[in-house]
Amino acid sequence: MKQLIVYSHPNPLSFNHAILEALGGALKAQGDEVHVRDLYALQFDPVLKAVDFEAIHKGGVTEDVKVEQDQVRWADVITFIFPVWWASMPAITKGYIDRVFSHGFAYSYGANGAQGLLGGKKVMLITTQGAPEAYYAGNGMLQSMSQTIDDGIFRFCAMELLGHRAFGEVPSTTPENRAKMLAEVIQMAATLK
Numbered sequence: 001m002k003q004l005i006v007y008s009h010p011n012p013l014s015f016n017h018a019i020l021e022a023l024g025g026a027l028k029a030q031g032d033e034v035h036v037r038d039l040y041a042l043q044f045d046p047v048l049k050a051v052d053f054e055a056i057h058k059g060g061v062t063e064d065v066k067v068e069q070d071q072v073r074w075a076d077v078i079t080f081i082f083p084v085w086w087a088s089m090p091a092i093t094k095g096y097i098d099r100v101f102s103h104g105f106a107y108s109y110g111a112n113g114a115q116g117l118l119g120g121k122k123v124m125l126i127t128t129q130g131a132p133e134a135y136y137a138g139n140g141m142l143q144s145m146s147q148t149i150d151d152g153i154f155r156f157c158a159m160e161l162l163g164h165r166a167f168g169e170v171p172s173t174t175p176e177n178r179a180k181m182l183a184e185v186i187q188m189a190a191t192l193k
C-alpha cells in the first residue's frame with residue numbers, strides 16, 4: 001500500500017513524534033511504501049492567499065500546493081497525526097487542508113451541488129489531547145470534532161474514513177499508558193488498507 005502520513009507537530013520530543021515513528025516503522029515493516037509530509041519541517045505555508053485563488057481561476061495551483069497534491073494523488077491511505085489544539089487541529093494542519101484540498105482537486109460544485117473528488121482514498125486520523133477521552137466523549141466534544149473534521153472535511157471530499165483515534169490525557173498520563181498507546185498505534189498499521 002502507498003501510505004502518506006501528514007504530520008503536524010513542531011517538537012521532535014513530542015508524543016505525536018513518537019506516534020509518527022511507531023506508525024511509520026510498523027507500516028514499513030509490513031512492506032508498505034511510506035511518505036511522510038512533516039508540515040513544520042517543510043515550513044509549509046498554511047495561509048490561503050490571493051495567489052491561490054488566482055491559480056485556481058487559471059485552472060492550476062501554486063507550486064508548493066502541487067507538490068502536496070501529487071502526494072495525495074499517489075497515496076492509497078492518508079493518515080493525519082496531530083495534537084488537539086483549542087478543540088480542533090493545529091493551524092498548520094487546517095491551512096494544509098485550506099490550500100491542498102482545493103476546489104477542483106478535493107471537491108467541486110456542479111449542477112447537483114457539492115461533489116467530493118477524493119473517492120477511493122482512505123483516511124485515518126490519530127490525534128492526542130490533554131482531556132480524558134471519557135470527558136470529551138461525555139460533553140460532546142469528540143462528537144463535535146468528528147462532525148467538523150471527519151464529516152466536514154474528509155467525508156465531504158468522498159474519502160473513506162478508516163478511523164479517528166483520539167488518545168486522551170497524553171500530557172498527564174503514566175509512561176506505561178503512553179507505551180500502551182504506542183503499542184496500539186503499531187497494531188493499527190495492519191488495519192490501514
Ligand SMILES: Cc1cc2nc3c(=O)[nH]c(=O)nc-3n(C[C@H](O)[C@H](O)[C@H](O)COP(=O)(O)O)c2cc1C
Nearest residue numbers: 014015016083084085086087128129130131170171
Ligand atoms: C495551543 C494548545 C491548545 C491546546 N488545546 C487543547 C484542547 O482544546 N483540548 C485538549 O484536550 N487539549 C489541548 N491541548 C493539550 C494538547 O492536546 C496536548 O498537550 C497534546 O496532545 C500532547 O501531545 P504532545 O506531547 O505530542 O504535544 C492544547 C495544547 C496546546 C499547546
